[in-house]
Structure formats: C-alpha cells, structure tokens
Amino acid sequence: MPSIAAAVLEIKQLDELARCDSPIHRLDARAKVLVAIIFCGTVMSFGTHDLSALLPFFIFPAVMIARSNLPPLFILKKMAFLCPFVFIVALFNPALDRTIVVHLGSVGISGGWMSFFSIVVRFFLTAGTALVLVGVTGFVAICQALEQMGVPQVFAAQLLFLYRYIFVLAEEGKRMSSARELRAYGSAGLGIASFSPMIGYLLLRTWSRAERIHMAMRARGFDGAFQAPATSHFGKAEMMHLIGWTMLFAFMRAENMSRLLGTLILGSLS
Amino acid sequence: MSHHVVEARNLRHVYADGTVALDGVSFRITHGESVGIIGANGAGKSTLLQHLNGHLSATDGEVRIGDIPVVKGTLREIRRSVGMVFQDADDQLFMPTVRDDVAFGPRNLGIPPHDVETCVADALEQVGAAHLCDRPPYRLSGGEKKRVAIATVLSMTPDILVMDEPTSGLDPHARRQLIAILKNFQHTKIIASHDLDMILEVCSRIVILSDGSVMADGEPGHIFNNSELLAECRLEMPLSMQGCPICSRPA
Numbered sequence: 001m002p003s004i005a006a007a008v009l010e011i012k013q014l015d016e017l018a019r020c021d022s023p024i025h026r027l028d029a030r031a032k033v034l035v036a037i038i039f040c041g042t043v044m045s046f047g048t049h050d051l052s053a054l055l056p057f058f059i060f061p062a063v064m065i066a067r068s069n070l071p072p073l074f075i076l077k078k079m080a081f082l083c084p085f086v087f088i089v090a091l092f093n094p095a096l097d098r099t100i101v102v103h104l105g106s107v108g109i110s111g112g113w114m115s116f117f118s119i120v121v122r123f124f125l126t127a128g129t130a131l132v133l134v135g136v137t138g139f140v141a142i143c144q145a146l147e148q149m150g151v152p153q154v155f156a157a158q159l160l161f162l163y164r165y166i167f168v169l170a171e172e173g174k175r176m177s178s179a180r181e182l183r184a185y186g187s188a189g190l191g192i193a194s195f196s197p198m199i200g201y202l203l204l205r206t207w208s209r210a211e212r213i214h215m216a217m218r219a220r221g222f223d224g225a226f227q228a229p230a231t232s233h234f235g236k237a238e239m240m241h242l243i244g245w246t247m248l249f250a251f252m253r254a255e256n257m258s259r260l261l262g263t264l265i266l267g268s269l270s
Numbered sequence: 271m272s273h274h275v276v277e278a279r280n281l282r283h284v285y286a287d288g289t290v291a292l293d294g295v296s297f298r299i300t301h302g303e304s305v306g307i308i309g310a311n312g313a314g315k316s317t318l319l320q321h322l323n324g325h326l327s328a329t330d331g332e333v334r335i336g337d338i339p340v341v342k343g344t345l346r347e348i349r350r351s352v353g354m355v356f357q358d359a360d361d362q363l364f365m366p367t368v369r370d371d372v373a374f375g376p377r378n379l380g381i382p383p384h385d386v387e388t389c390v391a392d393a394l395e396q397v398g399a400a401h402l403c404d405r406p407p408y409r410l411s412g413g414e415k416k417r418v419a420i421a422t423v424l425s426m427t428p429d430i431l432v433m434d435e436p437t438s439g440l441d442p443h444a445r446r447q448l449i450a451i452l453k454n455f456q457h458t459k460i461i462a463s464h465d466l467d468m469i470l471e472v473c474s475r476i477v478i479l480s481d482g483s484v485m486a487d488g489e490p491g492h493i494f495n496n497s498e499l500l501a502e503c504r505l506e507m508p509l510s511m512q513g514c515p516i517c518s519r520p521a
Binding site for chain 1: 320323325346349350353354356358361362364365366367370374375377378379380404406408422423426
C-alpha cells in the first residue's frame with residue numbers, strides 16, 4: 001500500500017507543473033477543458049475493433065506535452081501505475097471473442113485481442129489527456145472552468161473535494177500501512193486478518209480527518225462555492241485552440257489517418 | 271459594541287454517546303486579553319474552542335461574541351470575527367499554493383480581488399512567510415506550515431484569534447519564532463495548549479478546565495504557583511518556573 005499511496009501523492013506534483021508558464025498554460029482553462037472533453041468523446045466514439053484509427057490521436061497529448069514543456073516521463077510513469085487496472089478490465093476480451101478479424105501476414109488476430117488493445121490505447125489516450133490537462137491547468141482551475149461552463153456548483157465542489165480527499169485517504173493509508181508493516185515481523189502480520197479491520201479503520205480515520213478539513217474550510221467562510229478571481233478570458237488564442245483541435249479531431253474521426261498515410265506511402269513507393 | 275469580547279454562559283455540551291464534554295463553563299474574555307486554556311487530555315479544551323466559532327452547538331447555555339450569540343444564523347459574522355487555527359496545519363492548508371490558501375478566506379468574504387492581494391501580503395508579512403507565497407503548502411516544513419496556517423486566518427482580519435495547540439510538533443527554533451509572533455499580535459487571543467511555558471510567556475490570564483468544568487481562572491503567576499490545584503487537574507508547573515533539575519537551584 002505505501003507504493004500505491006506514494007504514487008497517488010506524487011500526482012500532487014501535477015498541480016505544481018500547472019504553475020509553469022507556456023503558451024498552453026496561459027490559455028483559459030475553459031478552452032483546455034472543452035478540447036479535452038471533445039477529444040475524449042471522439043476517442044470513445046470509435047468501435048471496439050477500430051484500433052488503427054485511434055493511433056493518430058496520440059498527436060494531441062504529444063503536442064500538448066511538447067508545447068507546455070511537461071516532463072513526458074513523469075506522465076508516462078503515472079499512466080504505467082494505472083496500467084494493471086486497465087489490463088484487469090480488458091483481460092477477458094481475448095478469451096471471450098476468438099473470431100479472427102485481421103490478418104498480419106500469416107498471423108490472425110482475434111476480435112478479442114483487437115478490443116483488448118483498443119481498450120488499452122483508449123486508456124492511454126484519455127488518461128494521458130486527463131493528466132496533461134491537470135498538468136497544464138491545475139485541478140482547482142479545472143473545477144472553476146467547469147462551474148463557469150454551467151456545471152452545477154455542487155458538482156464542481158464535489159469534484160474538488162474528491163480530489164482533496166483522495167490525498168487524505170492516501171496519506172492516512174500510507175501511515176497505517178507503514179505502522180502495520182513495521183510490526184508485522186516478516187509476513188506473519190500481513191495477512192487478511194489484519195488487513196480487513198485496517199481498511200475499516202482507515203475509512204473512519206479518513207472520515208474524521210475529512211471532517212476536520214471541512215471544519216477548517218467553514219471557519220474561513222466556505223459555503224460550498226469556490227471563489228476565484230477571473231485571471232484569464234476566452235479570447236482569440238482560446239478560440240483558435242478550440243476550433244483547430246476540434247476540426248482535427250473531426251477529420252481524424254471521419255478518415256482513418258493511419259490507413260490514409262499507409263495508402264499514400266505505398267502509392268508513392270509503387 | 272465590541273466584537274473582541276467572548277463570553278460563555280453556563281456552556282454545556284454532551285456528545286451523542288452521552289459524554290459530557292463541557293459542564294456549565296462560564297467566563298468573559300475582554301478586548302485584547304490573551305487567555306490560555308489549559309487542562310489534561312479530555313478536559314474539554316478542544317470542545318470549548320469548537321464552540322467559539324460555531325462548529326459545535328451548545329446542548330445548554332450559550333456563547334456570545336460581542337453582542338452576537340453564536341447560533342446558526344450568525345455563523346458568517348462570527349467566523350469573520352473569530353479566526354480559528356487548528357492543531358494540525360495540514361487540516362487547514364489544502365490549496366495548490368500558499369498564496370491561494372491565504373486568499374481562500376478573504377475571497378469567501380467577498381473582498382475585491384485587489385484587496386485580497388493586499389490581505390494576503392499583509393498576513394504573510396505578519397508571520398514572516400512572505401517568501402513562501404508561491405510554494406505548495408505540502409512542501410513546507412512544520413514550522414512554516416504553522417505560520418502559514420496562522421496567516422490563512424489573519425488574512426480575514428479577525429478580531430479574535432483562537433488557537434489549538436499552536437506549538438505542537440515544532441522544533442525549539444520554530445516554537446520560539448511562533449511565540450514571538452503571537453506576542454506581537456494585538457488581537458484578543460485564546461490559546462489551548464499543553465505547552466505551559468508558552469502559555470506563561472504569551473498569556474496574561476489562564477483558565478483551567480477539568481472534566482468539562484472551569485477549575486480556576488486567573489493570573490498565570492497565581493495559578494502556576496498553586497501546586498495542589500495543578501496536581502488535582504493533572505498539570506504541573508511550567509518548566510521555566512521549576513528549579514534546575516541538575517543543581518536544584520530554584521527558578
């Protein structure tokens with residue numbers, strides 16, 4: 001558990017990255033959130049076997065990372081941490097769908113494997129974009145942008161609390177797990193017998209800490225709405241960011257860029 | 271009318287499990303006073319502090335800040351007037367940067383953005399933390415966190431400062447810095463702590479709680495010299511008033 005908690009806590013660094021300066025960082029949060037939503041919507045709209053059409057979409061997170069100077073390795077590491085969860089979700093597809101749908105030379109690839117890779121690619125695209133979005137915007141600014149765009153205040157506040165309390169949970173979990181391991185003497189005390197009550201106690205501790213945090217917020221006049229100054233506005237740069245990417249996503253949705261590129265290359269070679 | 275006056279009248283608090291945390295607590299703290307609330311663990315200190323800005327509602331009796339009773343309808347005004355610094359600074363700091371955290375309260379009060387900047391700068395200046403304004407709170411040391419937590423409250427320009435264990439977990443240097451800061455504040459101060467030496471330095475009046483009741487209320491010199499009273503309340507004389515443990519020379 002300490003490694004999971006440590007990985008969760010490291011996500012906080014994304015908020016630090018959001019304070020850097022770059023053309024992407026300077027854009028109004030609403031433009032970045034809108035483009036990310038359109039991107040994820042487009043990626044999710046593909047069929048389960050449309051693998052090749054998804055690959056060109058990597059251009060979006062790649063360009064965002066390059067233009068905002070985010071550390072690509074850091075983003076990749078965070079995604080790698082989530083990989084096991086995705087593999088578990090997609091694990092049974094190859095076993096359930098064995099129909100051959102594509103031939104790579106003499107090797108037949110089943111629909112199950114296609115959907116497996118499709119899920120993995122979609123995960124990398126959407127999770128990567130979400131991490132990049134937090135890294136270039138900051139979570140608080142994202143919630144404020146959602147609120148400005150008409151998302152109910154309660155929902156935006158809940159999202160922010162969720163983000164805050166994930167770290168509270170991770171911190172409490174890390175402390176409890178360390179305390180358990182230090183007195184486990186090898187594997188003797190690490191079994192399910194001590195794990196189950198620990199999870200229950202973790203919930204109660206997190207609950208109690210979350211209450212104290214909420215109390216501290218109320219003490220400073222918090223009434224459910226996050227007040228923030230309007231530091232940027234939706235101008236020409238934001239409009240270009242939104243329209244440019246939306247048009248590219250629409251084009252990549254309508255045309256299979258991988259196939260188009262392959263045809264072009266093969267055509268020029270022949 | 272002064273918002274600097276804090277008055278508890280027969281305050282009683284009973285938790286849902288039947289525990290009587292406060293049992294008829296009464297006191298009146300006037301403008302500019304610096305009052306230490308001391309007592310053993312479970313004496314009711316934290317419960318009492320939570321009543322002062324309306325986190326808890328009295329089972330019986332009442333708390334008044336100036337002429338305003340602490341009730342649901344007055345909480346906004348009360349919380350503007352009573353600044354509360356929590357024991358664990360991590361509970362108080364949650365925004366991405368120190369600047370945002372210190373600005374959180376003033377923004378909630380509806381202060382215009384330009385004035386918020388001034389409030390933030392002033393508050394950080396008062397606690398000697400102006401250089402930390404762009405740092406993320408979770409990267410600060412314990413002493414820095416504590417000073418920033420106090421700044422988050424000062425930025426709301428409260429009339430009364432309520433602090434729960436302000437020196438807990440601090441190293442001697444950070445503790446000394448904090449005591450110097452607290453001594454400089456002109457606010458009405460109410461400080462709950464087990465750090466009796468700090469209380470002796472900062473406070474001009476002491477209230478001892480024991481089992482939810484006020485056992486003594488008076489000047490530190492008088493109270494800390496009453497060994498019987500201190501022993502009865504599971505307390506002892508501050509170290510600085512005790513004799514030297516090596517040569518037995520009196521303090």
